[in-house]
Amino acid sequence: MATTVTKTNIASRFAPAKTPILAVWHLTDGESGDILNALGFNDKCIHVYGDLGGATVTIKGGNVEAGASLATLKDFDGADLSFTVADVNSVRDNVGYLRPVVVGGTDADIYVALVME
Numbered sequence: 284m285a286t287t288v289t290k291t292n293i294a295s296r297f298a299p300a301k302t303p304i305l306a307v308w309h310l311t312d313g314e315s316g317d318i319l320n321a322l323g324f325n326d327k328c329i330h331v332y333g334d335l336g337g338a339t340v341t342i343k344g345g346n347v348e349a350g351a352s353l354a355t356l357k358d359f360d361g362a363d364l365s366f367t368v369a370d371v372n373s374v375r376d377n378v379g380y381l382r383p384v385v386v387g388g389t390d391a392d393i394y395v396a397l398v399m400e
Contacts, residue, residue, distance in 0.1 A: 303400040312338060312388040316395065318348055318380050324399035327374035327381075331366040331395050338388025340366045340395060342374065344381030356381065 304324065308316035321327065321344075331340050342364035343353035356364045356376045364372060374381075383395040 303398060306397045306399070308383055308395045310340075310383060310385050310391070310393045310395065312336065312391050313385055315350070315384045316382040318350060318353075318382045319397070320348075320379065321381055321399055322379040325377055327377075327397060327399045328371065329364060329374060329383075329395065329397055330371045331383075331393065332369040333394045334390070334392045335366070335368065336388040336391035336393075338367075338391040338393065339386045340393060341384045341386065342381060342395075343384055344374075344376060344378035346379045348380050350382070353380070353382065 306319055310316055329342055342356045344356045345353045356374055356378065358364055358372045359375045361375070364374060366372075381397075385391065385393060
């Protein structure tokens with residue numbers, strides 16, 4: 284299954300200087316999504332859905348594009364952005380690059396949607 288991120292511009296009722304972006308990864312067991320350039324987007328919201336098949340989805344990011352240097356991001360409560368069930372959460376850390384990483388799972392069919400503005 285492809286791990287490439289699909290990006291779409293979405294309309295905003297507030298007409299900001301930047302057009303909001305919807306990025307979606309489609310992942311399965313043990314895959315890592317492509318790294319997404321999120322520079323210039325301060326607000327980020329993650330929605331994990333689909334059949335997680337026992338997998339854990341972790342959102343990783345950093346200010347350099349090197350995958351090995353990415354760290355687990357946090358939500359606004361200071362908890363790791365890790366999902367074992369479908370859920371939606373905001374990203375506290377304002378990093379320039381991010382991607383989802385799937386650990387474990389059996390026949391997982393996972394979507395990770397990110398809206399950033």
